[in-house]
Amino acid sequence: MLNSVFLFLNLGGGEIFIVVLVVIMFFGSDKLPGIAKGLGQGLRELNDAKAQIENEISKSTQGFRDELEKHTSEIQSEITKAGDGMKRQIEDAAKTVEVEGKAIEDTTK
Numbered sequence: 597m598l599n600s601v602f603l604f605l606n607l608g609g610g611e612i613f614i615v616v617l618v619v620i621m622f623f624g625s626d627k628l629p630g631i632a633k634g635l636g637q638g639l640r641e642l643n644d645a646k647a648q649i650e651n652e653i654s655k656s657t658q659g660f661r662d663e664l665e666k667h668t669s670e671i672q673s674e675i676t677k678a679g680d681g682m683k684r685q686i687e688d689a690a691k692t693v694e695v696e697g698k699a700i701e702d703t704t705k
Contacts, residue, residue, distance in 0.1 A: 607615075623631060
């Protein structure tokens with residue numbers, strides 16, 4: 597991930613070395629571990645906050661998703677019923693045509 601940040605910033609090896617050198621000169625080598633620790637804790641807290649927000653959003657939209665799934669299944673059920681009804685009507689019409697066809701054949705003989 598760190599490499600992707602450096603690629604995004606378009607920093608080369610020499611530029612990174614200069615930045616590290618300036619940071620060491622500005623803060624001193626004795627404060628660098630504390631700064632790194634603070635950055636790590638800050639990133640961890642940021643990730644925890646992000647996960648908490650995602651969980652809250654998921655919880656708050658759960659009712660909406662349940663309702664949507666319920667309506668979707670009801671619609672699918674109605675479509676299936678309508679399809680079954682149409683299929684029965686087509687089968688009944690086919691039987692009627694077959695019966696009428698036989699009747700016509702019998703009268704023409």
